[in-house]
Amino acid sequence: xxxxxxxxxxxxxxxxxxxxxxxxxxxxxxxxxxxxxxxxxxxxxxxxxxxxxxxxxxxxxxxxxxxxxxxxxxxxxxxxxxxxxxxxxxxxxxxxxxxxxxxxxxxxxxxxxxxxxxxxxxxxxxxxxxxxxxxxxxxxxxxxxxxxxxxxxxxxxxxxxxxxxxxxxxxxxxxxxxxxxxxxxxxxxxxxxxxxxxxxxxxxxxxxxxxxxxxxxxxxxxxxxxxxxxxxxxxxxxxxxxxxxxx
Ligand code: ADE
Numbered sequence: 712x713x714x715x716x717x718x719x720x721x722x723x724x725x726x727x728x729x730x731x732x733x734x735x736x737x738x739x740x741x742x743x744x745x746x747x748x749x750x751x752x753x754x755x756x757x758x759x760x761x762x763x764x765x766x767x768x769x770x771x772x773x774x775x776x777x778x779x780x781x782x783x784x785x786x787x788x789x790x791x792x793x794x795x796x797x798x799x800x801x802x803x804x805x806x807x808x809x810x811x812x813x814x815x816x817x818x819x820x821x822x823x824x825x826x827x828x829x830x831x832x833x834x835x836x837x838x839x840x841x842x843x844x845x846x847x848x849x850x851x852x853x854x855x856x857x858x859x860x861x862x863x864x865x866x867x868x869x870x871x872x873x874x875x876x877x878x879x880x881x882x883x884x885x886x887x888x889x890x891x892x893x894x895x896x897x898x899x900x901x902x903x904x905x906x907x908x909x910x911x912x913x914x915x916x917x918x919x920x921x922x923x924x925x926x927x928x929x930x931x932x933x934x935x936x937x938x939x940x941x942x943x944x945x946x947x948x949x950x951x952x953x954x955x956x957x958x
């Protein structure tokens with residue numbers, strides 16, 4: 712997988728890409744992240760990449776030429792159907808399904824937006840999709856690009872030590888995760904639930920599923936509504952209802 716990032720702050724990426732799982736993924740060649748400085752594509756000697764908005768108003772707008780030249784340059788070296796993604800609060804909400812879809816690509820390009828936005832002609836010519844990481848405004852698209860890179864990288868084959876952890880975690884199953892515990896079994900009077908110490912795998916599975924259902928219903932009821940419930944799920948939810956009515 713190759714991810715090409717177009718940014719006016721290349722240094723933003725140095726430390727995060729050199730830490731932990733992302734560093735390992737890059738060393739293993741499962742992932743290459745190439746950072747491109749947008750200013751290298753600016754024609755003038757001051758390397759200007761922004762300008763005043765036509766029609767007036769606050770803030771600056773990213774100029775079309777450097778961005779379009781940068782994308783065209785990268786596309787000339789990319790395979791067909793390479794997605795060109797603009798990171799912007801106006802984009803489609805990035806989620807686990809989108810991360811899984813991107814993880815199947817051989818390559819994609821991320822454009823980190825800045826200032827008040829990008830000239831609309833960039834969207835009209837080279838951008839194939841727009842992604843937002845949430846309903847808030849960041850100082851620029853770089854932090855959003857790192858979120859996308861991190862979520863995609865850990866789905867690539869060979870990147871995580873234990874691939875089974877991908878299947879059981881939040882969102883992969885459509886549910887939030889059940890609570891986790893490790894040693895010690897007792898800490899300041901708080902005990903690990905007995906069933907987890909029992910070694911009884913079926914009971915442990917059932918307990919975890921029930922906790923995942925409980926958490927999801929409490930915190931993200933919308934997720935639960937989208938899920939196709941099994942007979943066991945229905946039974947577990949009924950048990951939760953019965954327990955709640957006893958309280
Ligand atoms: N740029 C600024 N805010 C953003 C957001 N929420 N998502 C993606 N890119 C952004």
